[in-house]
Structure formats: C-alpha cells, structure tokens
Amino acid sequence: MRASQLTQAMVVFRKELTDWSRDRRSIMTVLISSLLAPAIIGFMFTNLASRQRQVEDITVPVIGAANAPALVEWLKQQPGIAIVAGPSDPEEAVRTRREDVVVVIPEDFARKFAASKPAQVRLISDGSSQNNRPKVQRVRTLFQRYSSEIGSLRLIGRGISPVVASPLQIEDIEVSSAQQRAAMILGFIPLFVMIAAFTGAMSIATDSTAGERERGSLEALLVNPAPRGALAGGKWLAGTATAMLSVLVTGGLLFALFQYIPLQDLGIKFVLGPAQLVGTLAVVLPLCPLIAAIQMYVATFAKSFKEAQSYLSFLMMAQIVPGMMATMNTMPSKAWMYYVPWLGQQTLLTDVLGNKPIHPVVFVVVALTNLLLAAIVIRATAGLLVREKIIFGR
Amino acid sequence: MIQIENLHKRFGSVHAVDGVTFTASDGAVTGLLGPNGAGKTTTLRMLYTLMRPDEGRILVDGLDAVTDPQGARLRLGVLPDQSGLYPRLTAREHIRYFGELQGITGADLANRTEHLLKMLDMTTIADRRVAGFSHGERTKTALARAIVHNPKNVLLDEPTNGLDVMSTRAVREIIRRLKGEGHTVLFSSHVMQEVSALCDTIIVIARGKIVAAGSPDDLRQQTGQANLEDAFVALSGLDADISTDARRAKAETGAAS
Numbered sequence: 001m002r003a004s005q006l007t008q009a010m011v012v013f014r015k016e017l018t019d020w021s022r023d024r025r026s027i028m029t030v031l032i033s034s035l036l037a038p039a040i041i042g043f044m045f046t047n048l049a050s051r052q053r054q055v056e057d058i059t060v061p062v063i064g065a066a067n068a069p070a071l072v073e074w075l076k077q078q079p080g081i082a083i084v085a086g087p088s089d090p091e092e093a094v095r096t097r098r099e100d101v102v103v104v105i106p107e108d109f110a111r112k113f114a115a116s117k118p119a120q121v122r123l124i125s126d127g128s129s130q131n132n133r134p135k136v137q138r139v140r141t142l143f144q145r146y147s148s149e150i151g152s153l154r155l156i157g158r159g160i161s162p163v164v165a166s167p168l169q170i171e172d173i174e175v176s177s178a179q180q181r182a183a184m185i186l187g188f189i190p191l192f193v194m195i196a197a198f199t200g201a202m203s204i205a206t207d208s209t210a211g212e213r214e215r216g217s218l219e220a221l222l223v224n225p226a227p228r229g230a231l232a233g234g235k236w237l238a239g240t241a242t243a244m245l246s247v248l249v250t251g252g253l254l255f256a257l258f259q260y261i262p263l264q265d266l267g268i269k270f271v272l273g274p275a276q277l278v279g280t281l282a283v284v285l286p287l288c289p290l291i292a293a294i295q296m297y298v299a300t301f302a303k304s305f306k307e308a309q310s311y312l313s314f315l316m317m318a319q320i321v322p323g324m325m326a327t328m329n330t331m332p333s334k335a336w337m338y339y340v341p342w343l344g345q346q347t348l349l350t351d352v353l354g355n356k357p358i359h360p361v362v363f364v365v366v367a368l369t370n371l372l373l374a375a376i377v378i379r380a381t382a383g384l385l386v387r388e389k390i391i392f393g394r
Numbered sequence: 395m396i397q398i399e400n401l402h403k404r405f406g407s408v409h410a411v412d413g414v415t416f417t418a419s420d421g422a423v424t425g426l427l428g429p430n431g432a433g434k435t436t437t438l439r440m441l442y443t444l445m446r447p448d449e450g451r452i453l454v455d456g457l458d459a460v461t462d463p464q465g466a467r468l469r470l471g472v473l474p475d476q477s478g479l480y481p482r483l484t485a486r487e488h489i490r491y492f493g494e495l496q497g498i499t500g501a502d503l504a505n506r507t508e509h510l511l512k513m514l515d516m517t518t519i520a521d522r523r524v525a526g527f528s529h530g531e532r533t534k535t536a537l538a539r540a541i542v543h544n545p546k547n548v549l550l551d552e553p554t555n556g557l558d559v560m561s562t563r564a565v566r567e568i569i570r571r572l573k574g575e576g577h578t579v580l581f582s583s584h585v586m587q588e589v590s591a592l593c594d595t596i597i598v599i600a601r602g603k604i605v606a607a608g609s610p611d612d613l614r615q616q617t618g619q620a621n622l623e624d625a626f627v628a629l630s631g632l633d634a635d636i637s638t639d640a641r642r643a644k645a646e647t648g649a650a651s
C-alpha cells in the first residue's frame with residue numbers, strides 16, 4: 001500500500017512538473033526572481049565602483065607650486081592626479097565649496113627641505129563636508145607617502161635602514177561610506193536566496209490547489225482512488241522541486257557574479273567561493289520542502305489564483321520581516337534562533353557567508369526540523385482535501 | 395450495481411436530499427431526472443464519496459461507500475458536476491494521468507487510451523492541448539479519463555449539458571455501449587428527451603424527494619399523460635409553484651457551494 005502511494009505521488013509529481021514547465025508565466029517568474037538578486041547586487045556594486053573611480057581621478061589645486069618643483073613633479077606622476085593652479089583666496093574657496101581641498105606650499109619650503117627640516121605643506125579642507133572626505137584623505141595620504149619616501153632616502157644616505165624608522169605597520173580597514181554600503185548589500189544575500197525559494201514554489205503551490213478549484217478539476221481528481229496523502233504529497237514534491245530549482249539558479253548566478261566583482265578593490269574581505277556556495281545550498285535547500293508545504297496549505301483555502309496569490313504575498317511579508325531584522329543586525333544571534341524556520345536559515349546563512357565555523361550537526365538538525373514540520377503541514381493539507389467546504393466551495 | 399437507501403443531506407435549514415432510495419442495476423441505464431436544484435448533483439456527490447450523507451446507506455457492488463470510500467472509488471467511473479481540465483495538457487495526457495492514478499501502466503494503459511480515443515472519435519485531437527478545445531471536445535476528454543480504468547459503475551452528472559447535436563449523439567452512443575458491455579450507468583439530466591431516449595429506469599426527483607420511478611412507459615401510465623414531458627412536469631409539481639422551486643434551487647446551490 002505504501003509503495004503504491006509513492007507511485008501515485010510520483011504520477012502527480014510528474015504531471016504537475018509537466019504542467020508547470022509548459023506555463024511560460026511560471027518559468028518567467030522563476031527566471032526573473034532568480035535574476036533579481038544578482039541584478040540588484042551587481043548594479044549596486046557597479047555603482048560603488050564608479051564612485052570609487054571618481055575619487056581616483058582627482059584634480060588638486062596647488063598654490064605656490066614653484067616653491068617645490070620636485071614635489072609637484074612627483075605628484076603629477078601619481079596615477080589619477082592632475083595639478084592645477086590654486087585660487088587666490090583658498091580658504092574662502094573651500095568654505096564656499098568651490099574647491100574640496102587646496103594645497104598651499106609656503107615660500108620657505110625649499111630652504112627647510114634642503115636643510116632636512118620639516119617643510120610645511122598646508123591642506124585646506126572643510127571637515128564638516130562628508131562628500132569630500134575620501135578626496136582629502138587621498139591627498140593627505142599622497143603627502144604622507146612622499147614624506148616617508150624622502151625620509152627613507154635620507155636614512156639610507158646616512159647609512160641607516162629605513163625599516164628601523166617604521167616601528168609599526170598599519171593596515172587600513174576602511175569602514176567609511178562605500179565599504180559600509182557594500183557590507184550592507186552583502187547582508188541581503190541570504191534574504192535574496194530565501195526569497196528565491198519562496199517565489200520558486202509559488203506557481204505550483206497556487207496552481208495545484210486554488211487553481212484546481214478555480215478550473216473545476218479538483219472534483220474529478222478527488223474521485224480517483226488515489227489516497228489524499230498521495231495527491232497532496234505529489235503536488236508538494238513538485239512545488240519543492242521548483243523551489244529548489246529557483247534556489248540553485250539564484251545561487252549559481254550569485255556565485256558567477258562574485259567571480260567578477262572586484263571586492264578587494266573596495267577594501268572588502270568577502271568571498272563567495274565554492275565552499276560558501278555549497279554552505280548556502282546546504283542551508284536553503286532543506287527549507288524548500290517546508291516553504292512549499294506551507295504555501296500549499298494556505299493556498300488550499302483560496303478559491304482562486306488571485307486569492308491564493310494575495311494570501312501568499314502576506315505570507316512572504318511575514319517571512320521577510322525577521323530576515324530583515326536579522327540583516328539590519330538589530331538582533332544578536334542566539335542559539336535558539338537556528339531552530340526557528342526561516343530565521344534559523346537566515347542566521348545560518350549569515351554565518352556561512354561570514355565564514356564562521358558551524359558544526360555539521362547544526363545543519364542536519366535544522367534540515368530535519370524543517371522536513372518534520374513540512375510533513376506535518378502536508379498531512380494537514382491532505383486532511384483539507386476531505387472537507388466538503390474545500391472541495392465544493394466556490 | 396448501486397443501491398441507495400434512505401439518503402439524507404441537509405445544508406443548514408435546506409433539506410437538499412430527503413430520503414432518497416433507489417437501485418441502479420447492472421447492464422441498465424438509470425436516469426436521475428429533475429429540475430435544477432432538485433437534489434440530483436448532491437445525491438451523486440454522496441454516491442461518488444466526496445460528500446458525506448447525514449443519514450442513509452450507499453452500496454457500490456455491495457460495498458459500503460460511506461465507510462469505505464476508497465474501495466467504492468475503485469469501482470466507480472465518474473464524470474462529476476465540475477469536470478475542469480488542465481489547459482496545458484493534451485487530451486491523451488489527461489487520459490494517461492487518470493489511468494496512472496488508477497494504477498494502470500505500460501502497454502495496458504497505452505492500449506486503453508488508444509481504444510478510448512478511437513471510440514470517442516478523438517484521434518485527430520488527441521495530442522493537442524485542451525486549452526483550445528470546444529465544449530464537446532472537453533466533455534469527451536473528461537469522459538474518457540473518467541472511464542479509462544473500465545469501471546463497473548459509471549456515474550455521469552449532466553453529461554450532455556451544453557453539447558451540440560453531434561457531441562450529444564457521441565455521448566449517447568457511449569452510454570449505450572457501456573450498457574451493452576454490462577456496466578451500471580447512472581446519469582442525471584434535466585432534459586426529458588435525453589432520459590426517455592436512453593433509460594431503462596427513470597427516477598424523477600424534486601425537492602430532494604423521489605416523486606416517481608419506473609420505465610418511461612410506467613411513468614406515462616402513472617400520470618395519465620401521453621407525453622413524457624407533461625408527465626415530468628406533473629410529477630415534479632413544477633406547474634404548481636415554479637417560484638418556490640427556483641428559490642429552493644438557489645438555496646441549495648448556495649449552501650452546497
């Protein structure tokens with residue numbers, strides 16, 4: 001009896017998948033929703049990168065360039081730097097934001113420089129302006145580099161290794177605007193992958209339940225001697241399969257995308273390599289059966305596609321909220337969170353992508369919890385298919 | 395063989411089926427005749443196990459359909475009130491799908507499908523998606539998938555409703571054929587000519603109760619009307635209060651739905 005039930009479930013499974021694969025709209029839904037995440041992330045990073053480039057090509061107004069011809073020549077040789085003559089009233093120009101930064105080289109520069117005394121270089125900038133901060137920082141760094149290069153040469157000239165004069169080596173980890181935004185975008189990846197699972201299950205979940213009712217095909221289907229469990233089970237498997245397909249496509253596209261995004265150039269230590277991809281799939285794929293089951297249960301109450309779709313939109317909102325909160329980091333991750341469906345996947349995914357070590361048992365327990373819940377929900381759905389209000393309600 | 399004893403179904407205050415008792419025998423066509431909302435569909439729904447009677451007994455080949463719906467379904471082929479199809483599947487796929495759900499596979503299934511397609515004159519449309527089908531083609535498809543497992547008992551709810559002359563003839567042909575093969579055929583209709591042309595036994599149902607039963611000749615004699623249609627009108631009390639009947643019909647479909 002059990003074997004025949006499985007056979008009948010597979011009959012339903014094949015039929016639903018055939019039906020689904022012929023529905024252009026459902027295929028488009030999966031494709032578009034799968035492309036959405038990579039497209040948004042790709043767009044945002046391209047945007048960030050172009051801003052970064054804007055910072056790279058800068059024009060520096062210099063007053064008193066004639067006082068330090070060697071320094072100005074060195075500056076001109078730096079990539080992305082153009083030197084122009086400064087305005088007559090530099091402080092006024094910066095205050096009125098005509099210039100972001102102005103460099104002033106005093107007349108005694110050459111004399112002090114020649115005497116190996118600290119020669120003054122003045123940087124005029126407005127610290128209250130957020131936008132020009134990277135540019136000011138860049139100019140300052142250039143002068144610091146020039147300073148340390150000359151310093152090293154002077155030490156070598158006196159027979160001392162320049163390394164002695166560098167007791168510290170400072171590694172910069174930038175948390176300013178661009179990087180912060182990039183980290184934020186990366187935080188959305190778990191959410192995107194989980195939404196892909198949701199949208200992937202949707203068309204079969206609605207078509208095979210509310211759709212059967214709307215078309216009037218449910219009655220004929222239920223007259224078959226196939227047990228309700230086999231019918232609901234087959235439909236559920238089909239919904240699970242499309243959800244998984246959607247996750248695989250999204251995961252694959254994200255993986256491909258991250259081979260091309262120059263994250264290092266943005267100063268971000270983030271890798272989406274094979275290990276992270278496998279981890280992501282190990283987290284989200286076991287969630288698909290539960291998502292498909294819940295969607296089917298909810299959609300079975302709906303009398304039409306449209307009704308089912310609006311129910312599922314609410315469901316999606318309800319599922320996104322904890323994910324958003326986790327993404328915004330308003331909640332510290334606690335142990336119990338791993339075992340709450342959806343929230344658990346979100347937390348696990350954040351760990352996987354953040355390269356936090358996770359015990360394999362956690363994966364297994366989370367997956368089994370989801371499968372168990374899915375089985376309960378499917379039993380409940382099969383139970384609904386006996387109710388006269390559901391079968392004949394229109 | 396189908397035996398129904400003292401069947402009752404209520405929807406709120408409406409007594410939709412009120413003590414219906416009849417037998418449909420093997421090798422015979424039994425017609426359930428009545429105006430819209432008389433309780434025909436509700437009776438059939440209880441018979442094909444998707445609705446539970448409040449009272450009464452249903453035996454399909456001697457098997458209790460209320461306590462063993464699964465067993466009863468194995469012995470039934472049903473064209474329900476709503477026979478929606480899957481627009482993206484072909485006619486052949488519809489027949490295959492239901493055949494496989496009945497546990498038929500391989501060459502056996504292929505043979506039966508081919509046989510049904512020929513019998514219903516559907517070979518030219520067999521591999522087209524049903525989305526573009528005419529009403530008649532849809533009904534034929536629904537009928538073919540309903541009887542793919544060659545069931546002993548065939549239930550048809552208003553099988554010729556809305557069909558053109560040619561399709562109606564094809565359906566009648568099928569019904570005669572099934573009868574000739576020894577099947578029990580029970581079908582409902584509100585069309586007099588239909589019933590008189592096909593049935594060995596007619597059961598006239600109105601307001602959830604059986605008002606007359608017998609062969610077409612019996613009914614004419616009972617009412618003293620030469621014309622069967624007049625007999626039907628007289629039996630169902632339609633001439634007396636059509637308005638109450640219409641209200642009742644509405645109440646029943648409302649409650650059933």
